[in-house]
Amino acid sequence: MSSDRLKAFSDGVVAIIITIMVLELKVPHGAGWSDLTGLTPVFLSYVLSFIYVAIYWNNHHHLLHTSEKVDSAILWANMNLLFWLSLIPFATGWMGENHFAPLPTALYGIALLMPAIAYYLLQRAIIRRHGSEGVLAQALGTDFKGKISPVLYLTAIGAAFVATWISYLIYVLVAVMWLVPDRRIENALREE
Amino acid sequence: MSSDRLKAFSDGVVAIIITIMVLELKVPHGAGWSDLTGLTPVFLSYVLSFIYVAIYWNNHHHLLHTSEKVDSAILWANMNLLFWLSLIPFATGWMGENHFAPLPTALYGIALLMPAIAYYLLQRAIIRRHGSEGVLAQALGTDFKGKISPVLYLTAIGAAFVATWISYLIYVLVAVMWLVPDRRIENALREE
Amino acid sequence: MSSDRLKAFSDGVVAIIITIMVLELKVPHGAGWSDLTGLTPVFLSYVLSFIYVAIYWNNHHHLLHTSEKVDSAILWANMNLLFWLSLIPFATGWMGENHFAPLPTALYGIALLMPAIAYYLLQRAIIRRHGSEGVLAQALGTDFKGKISPVLYLTAIGAAFVATWISYLIYVLVAVMWLVPDRRIENALREE
Amino acid sequence: MSSDRLKAFSDGVVAIIITIMVLELKVPHGAGWSDLTGLTPVFLSYVLSFIYVAIYWNNHHHLLHTSEKVDSAILWANMNLLFWLSLIPFATGWMGENHFAPLPTALYGIALLMPAIAYYLLQRAIIRRHGSEGVLAQALGTDFKGKISPVLYLTAIGAAFVATWISYLIYVLVAVMWLVPDRRIENALREE
Numbered sequence: 001m002s003s004d005r006l007k008a009f010s011d012g013v014v015a016i017i018i019t020i021m022v023l024e025l026k027v028p029h030g031a032g033w034s035d036l037t038g039l040t041p042v043f044l045s046y047v048l049s050f051i052y053v054a055i056y057w058n059n060h061h062h063l064l065h066t067s068e069k070v071d072s073a074i075l076w077a078n079m080n081l082l083f084w085l086s087l088i089p090f091a092t093g094w095m096g097e098n099h100f101a102p103l104p105t106a107l108y109g110i111a112l113l114m115p116a117i118a119y120y121l122l123q124r125a126i127i128r129r130h131g132s133e134g135v136l137a138q139a140l141g142t143d144f145k146g147k148i149s150p151v152l153y154l155t156a157i158g159a160a161f162v163a164t165w166i167s168y169l170i171y172v173l174v175a176v177m178w179l180v181p182d183r184r185i186e187n188a189l190r191e192e
Numbered sequence: 193m194s195s196d197r198l199k200a201f202s203d204g205v206v207a208i209i210i211t212i213m214v215l216e217l218k219v220p221h222g223a224g225w226s227d228l229t230g231l232t233p234v235f236l237s238y239v240l241s242f243i244y245v246a247i248y249w250n251n252h253h254h255l256l257h258t259s260e261k262v263d264s265a266i267l268w269a270n271m272n273l274l275f276w277l278s279l280i281p282f283a284t285g286w287m288g289e290n291h292f293a294p295l296p297t298a299l300y301g302i303a304l305l306m307p308a309i310a311y312y313l314l315q316r317a318i319i320r321r322h323g324s325e326g327v328l329a330q331a332l333g334t335d336f337k338g339k340i341s342p343v344l345y346l347t348a349i350g351a352a353f354v355a356t357w358i359s360y361l362i363y364v365l366v367a368v369m370w371l372v373p374d375r376r377i378e379n380a381l382r383e384e
Numbered sequence: 385m386s387s388d389r390l391k392a393f394s395d396g397v398v399a400i401i402i403t404i405m406v407l408e409l410k411v412p413h414g415a416g417w418s419d420l421t422g423l424t425p426v427f428l429s430y431v432l433s434f435i436y437v438a439i440y441w442n443n444h445h446h447l448l449h450t451s452e453k454v455d456s457a458i459l460w461a462n463m464n465l466l467f468w469l470s471l472i473p474f475a476t477g478w479m480g481e482n483h484f485a486p487l488p489t490a491l492y493g494i495a496l497l498m499p500a501i502a503y504y505l506l507q508r509a510i511i512r513r514h515g516s517e518g519v520l521a522q523a524l525g526t527d528f529k530g531k532i533s534p535v536l537y538l539t540a541i542g543a544a545f546v547a548t549w550i551s552y553l554i555y556v557l558v559a560v561m562w563l564v565p566d567r568r569i570e571n572a573l574r575e576e
Numbered sequence: 577m578s579s580d581r582l583k584a585f586s587d588g589v590v591a592i593i594i595t596i597m598v599l600e601l602k603v604p605h606g607a608g609w610s611d612l613t614g615l616t617p618v619f620l621s622y623v624l625s626f627i628y629v630a631i632y633w634n635n636h637h638h639l640l641h642t643s644e645k646v647d648s649a650i651l652w653a654n655m656n657l658l659f660w661l662s663l664i665p666f667a668t669g670w671m672g673e674n675h676f677a678p679l680p681t682a683l684y685g686i687a688l689l690m691p692a693i694a695y696y697l698l699q700r701a702i703i704r705r706h707g708s709e710g711v712l713a714q715a716l717g718t719d720f721k722g723k724i725s726p727v728l729y730l731t732a733i734g735a736a737f738v739a740t741w742i743s744y745l746i747y748v749l750v751a752v753m754w755l756v757p758d759r760r761i762e763n764a765l766r767e768e
Contacts, residue, residue: 005199005203005253006253007584008199008200008203009206009207011584011588012203012204012208012396012588013210013211014585015207015585015591015592016207016208016211016588016592017211018658018662019592019593019596019662020214022596022662022663022665023596023599024219025663027600027666027669027670027673028670029673030674031670031674031677031678031679032679033679036679047659050662054652054655054659057585058648058651058652058655061581061582061651072250075250075253076250076371079246079250082210083242083246086210086211087214087217090219093219094220094223097221098222101223102223103223103224103225103228104223107228197391197395197445198445200391200392200395201395201398201399201441204395204396204399204588205399205402205403207399208399208400208403209403212407216411268438268442268563271438271442274402275431275434275438278403278406278434279406279409281406282406282411285411286411286412286415289411289413290414290415295415295416295417295420299420389583389587389637390637392583392584392587393590393591393633396588396591396592397591397594397595399591400591400592400595401595404598404599407599408603456634459634459637460630460634460755463630463634466594467623470594470595470598470626471598471601474598474601474603477603478603478607481605482606482607485607486607487607487608487609488607491612
């Protein structure tokens with residue numbers, strides 16, 4: 001089965017997720033500076049989550065580029081990823097509304113950890129279909145970023161109950177690390 | 193007429209339906225454990241409905257794969273299916289918010305029964321166009337799952353007024369039954 | 385310029401419009417029959433508007449099928465149509481929430497009249513580009529339904545201040561009239 | 577990498593942004609004229625923003641038409657544009673709800689200025705990839721409208737604290753200026 005509709009559906013869901021988050025930025029009733037500055041934590045949460053979801057879309061774009069045919073295992077691994085991504089707006093909103101309290105900060109880490117695991121499972125499902133000689137398998141190599149991210153998320157989840165600023169530092173750090181595009185796949189495709 | 197735009201439009205509507213449901217998971221004002229655990233029934237309802245809508249997308253994907261040309265009957269049978277799917281978020285929200293009370297539990301069953309009937313009518317419309325010798329007609333065969341599901345939904349609707357846990361057991365059971373992908377169509381396509 | 389992206393964008397907007405309307409069907413807090421039956425007017429409004437938007441999508445599908453190339457006039461005529469369609473959820477919600485009071489009933493008629501005019505302008509823009517010998521120009525012929533609809537909407541708008549049931553009768557009648565698919569274009573395409 | 581999915585994703589996000597804005601037009605509880613007329617500022621804000629987002633989609637359509645291949649720089653420049661566009665509904669809602677008070681009027685100008693800058697950066701990213709001999713580079717030429725717009729937005733932002741009607745005049749003026757389609761690219765493509 002062709003992967004075209006899977007890509008289109010995923011694009012639709014991710015487009016909605018990324019845009020729904022902005023609805024948490026609720027229009028204040030007053031028209032003064034304090035009404036605006038009161039939204040700062042919600043806005044910062046939005047920026048961070050926008051970047052994370054954009055990174056997922058970007059990598060998903062690269063990932064499915066390597067897979068022209070999909071089977072049921074890939075379809076469901078993809079659905080699983082979309083499910084966990086769909087919870088990011090909730091975690092973002094809760095964190096923003098509570099001015100970065102410990103529990104919402106930890107939950108945000110879980111909301112980042114789960115799609116990371118789901119993405120890993122999707123990679124596995126694609127490699128299983130195309131074999132370890134496929135473009136993706138060779139491109140991934142040791143997959144350092146994919147392996148270190150969950151460890152960092154877990155650290156941030158634990159740190160939330162000690163000092164939330166450590167968690168935020170980690171969330172920003174991981175985002176920056178991923179913003180560097182996944183040149184491995186780009187290179188592997190070019191070499192073909 | 194080509195089925196491409198029909199697929200794209202359906203993908204769009206289903207993507208929105210599946211994502212709109214998460215909006216029922218309203219961000220709590222407090223930042224404590226109890227604020228989070230209070231959302232458990234809404235969350236569980238969301239998980240169940242996400243799986244159901246994902247199953248529909250998946251099967252719809254397979255179904256329209258067999259039909260490259262569409263006529264007005266197929267267009268409207270598809271619109272009918274989308275209409276009933278669009279009511280799932282409402283039924284899900286009502287069930288989740290009322291902690292699985294009898295009437296919302298029964299309505300949820302109706303919200304699952306109606307798209308099942310609509311899906312059946314869409315299958316008929318496609319078969320009518322492509323003839324009983326078409327890929328779909330042969331693939332469906334006796335269509336056991338398609339026939340047993342409405343019976344199970346009806347049982348669950350009735351059971352809701354006796355003991356809601358029976359209804360939930362049935363809803364989960366049917367979801368599990370469908371999670372096994374529709375290999376009939378996949379196989380029929382492969383044999384061609 | 386190719387019409388592919390125009391179709392895709394229109395599909396996206398219409399998919400969101402049709403799904404946003406269901407959000408007016410707000411989840412009631414109680415779990416009893418009266419909570420559900422209280423939603424009847426909102427539900428009926430939703431059904432009617434769903435059918436109207438579905439008719440527009442359907443006819444839009446046929447209409448742009450005849451136009452592979454688009455120019456700026458077509459692009460903006462299409463945007464104008466999408467703008468008026470985007471106001472249907474508001475008019476639907478207002479009518480449903482106010483149990484079919486005169487003013488909301490009349491506004492609903494305006495919300496149907498405006499996209500009808502916009503659709504007419506879009507047809508003109510396409511015919512202007514493809515010439516009166518094009519598929520669309522010949523298919524439309526006298527365009528009876530397109531010409532009688534605005535007259536009927538205007539009648540319904542006026543009737544709303546006398547007896548709202550006349551308006552509803554007209555709204556349902558026009559919907560039924562359009563549900564008969566636009567075979568003119570289908571036939572013209574087949575003859576080519 | 578092909579630009580198809582980038583276009584599809586952008587279409588999805590812009591379709592949602594343009595439709596989400598209409599949600600600020602909240603259904604009033606009463607059914608009288610005053611309930612409707614009270615929404616006038618929100619409605620006018622919606623019309624203006626709809627036109628702006630439509631202009632962006634239109635120009636984005638032309639812009640990416642010139643670029644069949646995309647790299648990571650283009651992907652992220654595009655994400656940056658989508659981010660700023662996603663804030664337009666918020667700025668629109670705040671301006672409409674506060675009946676055009678100074679600070680919301682100025683923020684609206686910022687909400688228009690930022691995507692203008694982001695659009696400029698996206699143009700740069702595309703030109704960098706395709707070279708100054710590419711279709712886009714020649715089509716843009718001196719890019720008068722692209723250069724004058726930010727200056728006008730800045731003027732409007734400052735004017736908001738003196739007399740808001742000057743700001744609105746400018747916002748409407750810039751929209752009218754852009755409504756004239758970007759014939760430069762259309763012409764350059766035709767000459768090829």
